[in-house]
Amino acid sequence: MVTVAIIGKTNVGKTTFFNAATLLNAEISSYPFTTREPNEGAAYVCDVCVCRELGVKDNPQNSACIEGWRYIPIRLLDLPGLIKDAWRGRGLGTRFLSVIGQADALIHIVDASGSVDEEGRLTKPGSGNPVQDVLDIEMEVERWMADIILRNRQLIAREASSSSLEEAVSKVLSGIKAAPSHVERALIKADLEDRPIELWDIDEAVRFSATLLPLIKPILIVANKMDLPTAEENLEMLVNFFNDRLVAPCSAEAELILRRAEKMGLLHYTPGQEKFLLREEARLTPEQWRALDYVEKRVMARWLRTGIQQALNTVVFKLLRMNMVYPVADESRYSDNHGNILPDVHLLPDGSTPLDLARTVHTRLAESYIMAIDAKTGMRLPKEYKLRHRDVIKIVTQPRARPKR
Ligand SMILES: Nc1nc2c(ncn2[C@@H]2O[C@H](COP(=O)(O)OP(=O)(O)OP(=O)(O)O)[C@@H](O)[C@H]2O)c(=O)[nH]1
Ligand SMILES: [Mg+2]
Structure with a gap:
């Protein structure tokens, strides 16, 4: 996840x-x-x-x-x-x-x-x-x-002599999932690829x-x-x-007020939407009135939204460049084997293929993978097809061998 x-x-x-x-x-x-x-x-x-x-x-x-x-x-x-x-x-x-x-x-x-x-x-x-x-x-x-790097300089230098600097640094930073390719790019960008790591000072490591x-x-x-x-x-x-980075405005407190009020049955509010509507039957205390009036005037009227949902969406869809992909077992009904329509959706990084989708759903699906079909068009997809946001995909697999009697 x-x-x-x-x-x-x-x-x-x-x-x-x-x-x-x-x-x-x-x-x-x-x-x-x-x-x-x-x-x-x-x-x-x-x-x-x-x-x-x-x-x-x-x-x-x-x-x-x-x-x-x-x-x-x-x-x-x-x-x-x-x-x-x-x-x-x-x-x-x-x-x-x-x-x-x-x-x-x-x-x-x-x-x-x-x-x-x-x-x-x-x-x-x-x-x-x-x-x-x-x-x-x-x-x-x-x-x-x-x-972490400076404390492990000697170890990295020793490791690097039998593999490469990026492999050795990546090993020491494996706890934060730094792949050798990331390390290589950072070494070049920071102009440190030729500098022996034993000689790095704190400024260079930072x-x-x-x-x-x-x-x-x-x-x-x-x-x-x-x-x-x-x-x-x-x-x-x-x-x-921070003009080359993404900055998202939000009011976490406003969102918390709205979601709690919605949970208490006082209003209709769908996270990320621009409006909240008081329920007719809701009886608000003066304190609740004040809180909702504050949210309306200071947040919704000014910024349209509280910004929490947009922040989460921005991280996943823009920064991590994830796509939503729907696997289905029956491509004409868009359903699984139990008749549930569009039952699941998975987040997959840009560049993922139908086989990656199969692996995400179940290893068995990947092992018996034959081909994928675009359920929206009914067309067979090439093996190297790059999945797109909101694709609906049927994975065709080899039928399971029947156990011999
Ligand atoms: N006005 C306003 N106050 C907020 C908002 N979000 C949080 N606060 C207040 O900021 C204070 C700190 O909130 P926390 O959520 O505990 O902050 P934190 O970053 O988790 O703090 P630590 O766990 O101590 O590091 C509390 O008094 C919150 O009520 C907001 O959107 N608007
Ligand atoms: Mg905290």
């Missing part, structure tokens, strides 16, 4: 984002370092389902279809907060960073309202510097990676890590707390400064 980890300075709203996306109840507070152990939960990414295009009523099994939108589960990890100089042991230090090794991509949440001070405490909105916060926190991750990090873990910057007025100017600053 696609795994996304949330990183960021303490108190920026990581757990609020996590709870809003997973509807879990991990502890949130205005104190720094509230989260002391990583949290894990299921969140969803969504896009238009093929059911309407095909004119069928689907009954999803591994995902959900809500008003023509297909929601697919992903794994979300919420990490304890970082702070500048965490590598020296400030705050909770960097001991939870190894968790990012499990992630395919990172969401880097920053407090766009500038309400978190140097020590990670909440302070007057507008006094913090979100651009500096992003740089500081990414520097902590890079320092942590650089430290330069290499900073080049490698986005290659192995694409990072979305999420500008949170957009409901606070000071966030608008800072968002512009973030977008201008």
Whole structure:
């Protein structure tokens, strides 16, 4: 399953984002370092389902279809907060960073309202510097990676003499899934491919890590707390400064309010949509009224959406370039063997073939693979066909041999 980890300075709203996306109840507070152990939960990414295009009523099994939108589960990890100089042991230090090794991509949440001070405490909105916060926190991750490399310099040099530098570095960084091809690209980009690793100093190791990090873990910057007025100017600053990266605005608190109110049956709200509608029968307390009025005025009327769903979708569909692919057993009815219409959808990286889809569904399907059919056109697909977003695919397999009597 696609795994996304949330990183960021303490108190920026990581757990609020996590709870809003997973509807879990991990502890949130205005104190720094509230989260002391990583949290894990299921969140969803969504896009238009093929059911309407095909004119069928689907009954999803591994995902959900809500008003023509297909929601697919992903794994979300919420990490304890970082702070500048965490590598020296400030705050909770960097001991939870190894968790990012499990992630395919990172969401880097920053407090766009500038309400978190140097020590990670909440302070007057507008006094913090979100651009500096992003740089500081990414520097902590890079320092942590650089430290692993420097501590293992002799080992890497020994290994490299019998294989290659990229193989040896990749082995030491296997915990964060750095493939030799990533390491090779980063060595060239950082202009370090000819420099003996025994001689690397801290600046060189950090330069290499900073080049490698986005290659192995694409990072979305999420500008949170957009409901606070000071966030608008800072968002512009973030977008201008990080002009070659993606920055997504959001209000995690607004999303949490809406999803909890929806769960309590007070309103209709589909994550990612522009509107929420109060249920006629809903009896709101004055406090609930105030909270929903705040969300309407400060978030929906201004930004159209809370931004949580868009952030998750951007990570999976834009940064990781995943495609939604629907495997079916009966290509004329778009169903599985039990008659479920469009039962499953899988997220596969761009460039995947029908055989990759077969492997994702079941090893047996891959082992007995003969060919694939595009269920929308009925056409047989070439072996090297690159699956496209929203393809519906029938995998044709060899019939199973009957056991001899
Ligand atoms: N105004 C506003 N406040 C928010 C938003 N998201 C989170 N907060 C507040 O920010 C504070 C910190 O939220 P948390 O979710 O605990 O932050 P965290 O990043 O997980 O913090 P640590 O676990 O301590 O690192 C809480 O007081 C939240 O209510 C938002 O979108 N808008
Ligand atoms: Mg937290």
